[in-house]
Amino acid sequence: MTAVIHVVTALERGGAQRVVLEIAARLHDPGRPQLVITGARVAGPGSLDDEAEARLHKRLVRLPSLRGAVDPLADALATMELARAIDGLRRRHGAPVVVHSHSSKAGVLGRLTARALRGVVSVHTVHGFGHDALGARAHALLEAVERVAARASDVIVFVSDADRLHAQAQGLTGSARVEVIRAGVDRARFADVRTPERRAAARRALALPDDAPVAVTVGNLKPQKDPLFHAEVLHAWRLVDPSARLVFVGDGPLRDAMVARARATGDDANLHLLGFVDDPRPALAAADVFLLASAWEGLPCAVLEATAAGLPAVVRDTGWAGELSWARSVSALPRDASPAQLAERLRAVVAKPPRATRLPRELTLDGMLEDLGRLYDELVGVPRFAPGSFRPRPRGRRRHR
Secondary structure, eight states: OOOEEEEOSOOBSSHHHHHHHHHHHHSOBTTBOEEEEEOSOOOSSSBOHHHHHHHHGGGEEEOTTOOSSOOHHHHHHHHHHHHHHHHHHHHHHOSOEEEEEESHHHHHHHHHHHHHSTTEEEEEEEOOOOGGGSOHHHHHHHHHHHHHHHHTOSEEEESSHHHHHHHHHTTOSTTOEEEEOOOOBOGGGGTTOOOHHHHHHHHHHTTOOTTSOEEEEESOSSGGGOHHHHHHHHHHHHHHOTTOEEEEEBOOTTHHHHHHHHHHTTOGGGEEEEEOOSOOHHHHHHOSEEEEOOSOOSSOHHHHHHHHTTOOEEEEOSSOGGGGTTOTTEEEEOTTOOHHHHHHHHHHHHHSOOOOOOOOGGGBHHHHHHHHHHHHHHHHTOTTOOTTOOOOOOGGGOOOO
16 A cells, blocks of 8 residues: 655645645545544634544544644644654555655645655645745745755645746756646536525525625635735725625735724625534525636635636736636736726626636646546656655656646
8 A cells, every 4th residue: 555644734724724624625536545634623613623533533633733833843843753753554454555645834834754764755736835925035035945845845836837936947846846736626516506596595595695706715804815905995996886785705914903903994794604514505606797806816715715606806917817717717917016007997797797617627636636546646656666666757857737
């Protein structure tokens, strides 16, 4: 048997964490078991822990020392515990094993640990770079750490070509093999979301007027999603259409600040914060348009779900929207677009909705799982595998899906 061990700091609600859970649950096979190593349970409703425990059972391993915040002592302990856990799983399931890390913190610890162990192949998925949104010193430090971790990587997977190009231009890939495997969503699950009956029922449940223009956003209320900017977009939209509403599905530390911003501009009655929900489809059914104006992204699954549901989207492009340039239903504005410009685009899209776009297979859950399964089988199928025998492909033969 060959095990794939996924390492992620915490199973909070988010696109990267959802991808990890779907991979581990759906690609699991007795001949290629999928396990997840993560930190302590996430407190509150913003957690995928209950679902992970129900779907993975004993294949979910917890290391409480694995935390998101940088703490040299805790990180050193986490590295030692991670090494013991991976080595124990390797002995149980047989070598080689693939250690597949996700997110920045887990990516650094996971790759360095994997490099120090025998019979382990290291894969890391970059779910987006947030370096540009940080100060210059933090930006430089994080990129220096990424360069070190890249040297410990056998394969680096990107969810978008934009992130791949950025990483290669900044020397963040080292000599690792590079792959682009895009995040995917369950296309069939969102196929029949936007019917007149479901729209009417969803609007009644959310107390939304039937004739009000409604935008929906799905994401955590954290700096990455820039909820305060979303509040400014709502204000600009209401200046041209006072009945406009914004439904924000998600929660996080910036909730109070977003409410305060909306109250200060007189928009609080038109802002609907739903908190974390298990199923975003009713919110998508109620909306006329999807809005995402994040500070940074990899390839946001929420936009893919909206597209699969046939909902037009207006987005602030921080580099990733080129992946959806083929989609008639996705309207991308540049990174420096003002709230007024986004509001005007929302108004135009609601007034004249574009035709829906069907997601291609590479952006579906089935397509992503097929590509990852092929990658895992290829990596551990190296003839006469021995520690250190895996070598990245020559640069001229890299594939970019």
